[in-house]
Amino acid sequence: MSDFETVAATEDQAARRGVSGEPGTPNRVGEPQKPRSLAGDAWRDLRRNPIFWVSLGLVVLITAMAAVPSLFTANDPRDCLLSRQHAAPSGGAILGYDFQGCDVYARAVYGTRASLLVGALAALVTGVIALVVGMLAGYFGGWVDAVLSRVIDIVLGIPLLLAAIVLLKRLSTSSDNVRLFAVIFVLAVLGWTTAARVVRSSVITAKEQDYVAAARMLGASNGRIMWRHILPNALAPAIVVLTIALGSFIAAEATLSFLGIGLKAPTISWGQDIDTGRIHMRESATPLIVPSAFLALTVLAFIMLGDAIRDAFDPKLR
């Protein structure tokens, strides 16, 4: 991974310096942070953007919560006693108890894992599909592009929620893990098109560049040109789109779980908790508000992070 970024950094800087660049200045290669290696300008912009820092902080917090939920709460989310139904906060349950007598806060914290897992894996699979399809369509053009673009058009024409309902309804009696991967699969299969279009267009721009012509002149194969020269340039916009997609995948998973066709108990997910909280909102609203807030903040964090990065990379949008 860092290999491509290094290449990107060198090329990017070379492109920006142009003919009047000082050849003596060392290229900043091998720096691990993505924004800096892809575009120093963007990083300088991002550094001054409070939205970027807030959303990044939230993303880090959420990731930590998903990785080690026991750091954030000492209570067991599955330890439910009907005798404490809608009870007031006590003994570590800082936000009280829900309808089943479970710790509201602990459930929200433990719900992070499933949501983030679905979002991240769906975004990863989406990214792979989008990169392969977009790269092939953009690089080879011609009939490959025509066929793949039509496929994108068709998939884009399928309404996500309706299709997910049909696809997931078949799995009404499956184990937790099957269900989890089915949700990821459905979201990825229906959600890769936007990213593929973005990759395709950035590949089309990148392949006209001089350095690609130079590489070809030096006898590089198609595979090598795509891998080493075009991919690094197509990666940045794709990552931005995928960050935003990650947020919307989390929202989609919660919506499916809310409807009762996504994740099911014993997997803890915000969507289900919002649904049960909603039904009992007249007795106590905290079991509704807490998972709602967690979900909204998580989705917003990813969308705002992607938005901030995109703005930094694309000054035309400002």
Next chain:
Amino acid sequence: MFRFILRRLLQMVLAFFGTTLIVYALMFAGQGDPIQALAGERPVTAAQRAYLTEKYHLDQTGVGGFFYRYLDYVKNLLQGDLGQSLTGRQIGDILQQAWPVTVRLALIALAVAIVFGVTAGVIAGIRRAGIFDNATLVLTLLVLGIPTIVLAPLAQYFLGVKWQLFPPTAGTQPSFYALLLPGIVLGSLSLATALRLTRTSVAENLRADYVRTARSKGLVKRRIVSVHVLRNSLIPVVTFLGVELGNLMSGAIITEGVFNIPGVGFNLFRGIRTEDGPLVVGIVSVLVVVYLISNLVVDVLYAVLDPRIRYE
């Protein structure tokens, strides 16, 4: 133009058969027991099984049998015969009752989006980078980022239950007032998108050559904005709102489910909850057709509205 419409129609027919085939294949075919799949987790009695086998021609096997049944399904779909739900009601009847409610809700949502979204978008576009512009940008980002399953129950709780400004749920014969809050919730997403579209489009058009010409002719700013700029800026917005109307009509599953509005989305919501396979497939099939047609209409509308777009 004619050729474009023809080609687009042909594409839609292909998409129609493609999607219905997928819906059909996933729901009924390629699995061990289609009758059990129809019934979900419930047990199926022998009488029901025999009835369904006969009704769906399940005694015919092989690929031929599959297409036989698929064509049967498409034929029924085109004739408006959607079959019965597991509770024995005609799905066509259910939809007939539900549709007017959904259309009313969709129109309220659309009106909210147009009135607030377009107005605020024009203002934000004119005063670009001002306080109003930045505030709307942040607000729309929030609205776009918060999922409906958060927005709808919270609006219901705070505005309906706690402060009692609106009725928290709508009954079987919902009044306009009862549909207002769900309409706003439903329309908020379209509002945010319409606002952003209008803003970008207005800001872009304000820098166009014809605006400079109009200004040098000595026209007042109000006339330039309201006649010249608005006319050109609203093209993408109109297209978007057209797509949205199609989307909104095809069922606000969550909003209708939360606010208990007896529309199409609510019936789908209930069908999913009660594991009513035929009801879900029937509604989804109709919704897919609505979606495809509304996309077609919008594409054609776009070509008519914007003469700069030329289709070969």
